[in-house]
Amino acid sequence: MIVALLNQKGGVGKTTTTINLGRALARLGRRVLLIDIDEQAALTFHFLGDDGEQLASLYDVIGSHASTTMTEAIVMTEVAGIWVMPANDDLALLSSDLVVAGVGRESRLAKELAKSAGDYDDVLIDCPPSLNLLTVNALVAAHQVLIITEPELYSGRGVGKLLDTIDSVREQLNPLIAVAGVLINKYDAGIDIHVRRAVEIREQLTAGDPPITVMPTIVPRWTTVMRTTDAGADVADFGHPAARKLLGFYAEIARTLLDPSVPALVEETVR
Ligand code: ADP
Ligand code: MG
Numbered sequence: 001m002i003v004a005l006l007n008q009k010g011g012v013g014k015t016t017t018t019i020n021l022g023r024a025l026a027r028l029g030r031r032v033l034l035i036d037i038d039e040q041a042a043l044t045f046h047f048l049g050d051d052g053e054q055l056a057s058l059y060d061v062i063g064s065h066a067s068t069t070m071t072e073a074i075v076m077t078e079v080a081g082i083w084v085m086p087a088n089d090d091l092a093l094l095s096s097d098l099v100v101a102g103v104g105r106e107s108r109l110a111k112e113l114a115k116s117a118g119d120y121d122d123v124l125i126d127c128p129p130s131l132n133l134l135t136v137n138a139l140v141a142a143h144q145v146l147i148i149t150e151p152e153l154y155s156g157r158g159v160g161k162l163l164d165t166i167d168s169v170r171e172q173l174n175p176l177i178a179v180a181g182v183l184i185n186k187y188d189a190g191i192d193i194h195v196r197r198a199v200e201i202r203e204q205l206t207a208g209d210p211p212i213t214v215m216p217t218i219v220p221r222w223t224t225v226m227r228t229t230d231a232g233a234d235v236a237d238f239g240h241p242a243a244r245k246l247l248g249f250y251a252e253i254a255r256t257l258l259d260p261s262v263p264a265l266v267e268e269t270v271r
Contacts, residue, residue: 002113002123003180003257004142006162010129012150013185013219015042016229018126021257023234024250026081030121033074035113036087037138038128039095044086046232047077052086058134059090062108063097070112071119079234083120091134098133106173109137131165139169144180146215146257151187151197159205163212180257181213186221213260217252 005014005021018034025032036043037058044052056073060066074083098105117123125138139145147162159182170177182205188194198218205212219225224243228235235246255262 001121001144001257002117002125002142003144003146004125004127004135004138005146005148006127006135006138007148007158008129008131008135008162009158012148013225014038014129014148015046015126016225017146017148017183017185017219017253018043018124019046019229020225020235020246020250021254022082022122022124023079023236024247024254025122025124025258026079027236027251028254030081031083031119032081033083033085033116033120033123035085035109035123035125035138037091037109037134038087038126039089039091040128041087041089041091042229043126044084044088046229047079047082047084048075048086049232052084053088055086055088057086057088057090057094058109059088059094059097061085062112062137063090063094064101070116074116091128095132095134098137105133106136107140109134110141110174113141131161136165136169136173139166139177140174142174143176144178144257146180147182148185149182149201151184151194151201179212180260181215183215183217183219183253185219187218188221215253215256217249217256219246219249219253222246 005018007014022032022034034043056068060068061070061073074085076083125142127135127138145166166177166179184198187198202214205214222242224235224238224246235243
């Protein structure tokens with residue numbers, strides 16, 4: 001499956017979720033390609049450290065002066081089962097490059113990925129915090145979209161705008177794109193607003209036309225999550241009970257993505 005992790009807001013946890021879902025899928029024995037299309041390159045840094053920014057990015061693969069193929073640019077990481085298509089700040093150039101590129105500019109990633117995707121069981125695309133042409137390229141390349149949201153920042157209009165964008169991509173560029181669901185991240189059960197928002201999100205989206213799935217598993221706002229993204233660490237290396245719970249949550253989300261027909265083990269993970 002090819003999944004784009006999406007929200008036009010920064011800081012909601014797209015990169016964190018891409019990393020941890022990727023690791024969860026790899027733990028299931030799957031071959032996972034993570035594509036970083038954010039010029040901030042946080043995912044690239046997580047897996048490849050400072051060396052990552054020296055590597056070829058999507059700019060070198062699908063920009064107007066492309067000099068390499070995606071197959072050549074993909075890097076094996078130290079984590080078994082995980083490969084990364086790196087990003088660096090050249091992606092800012094790629095965005096403006098695509099604006100003037102004309103016909104086919106929305107499907108360059110899809111076209112290039114089609115040549116490599118067969119080497120992997122799963123491809124996750126970590127999107128930038130905007131609805132630019134790179135994000136549209138991700139939506140054209142993907143089979144599914146996972147929208148990441150925070151219970152604090154939630155605004156019906158924000159997610160509504162994303163759903164509109166996905167609809168127009170479906171109509172014009174990629175009839176196969178489906179919304180896998182909305183994942184609530186950074187949830188704090190001790191904050192009454194979070195509890196209310198989580199209920200509201202579920203009510204509004206599942207009552208929508210068409211109804212949108214809200215992932216049964218919610219990811220809590222825990223320092224263990226924060227420690228891993230920036231430090232290049234794996235939650236699995238933290239032995240404490242919270243870390244083990246987190247691994248369970250991400251495994252559950254991975255399972256739901258792979259087969260939505262299997263009911264979730266945990267109906268309401270955090271109370
Ligand atoms: P985005 O990619 O959407 O901009 P990030 O994944 O970079 O967001 O997350 C932004 C910040 O929030 C990072 O410092 C990350 O460690 C932290 N973060 C993300 N998810 C959680 C969580 N569930 N609990 C605690 N911190 C989190
Ligand atoms: Mg990010």
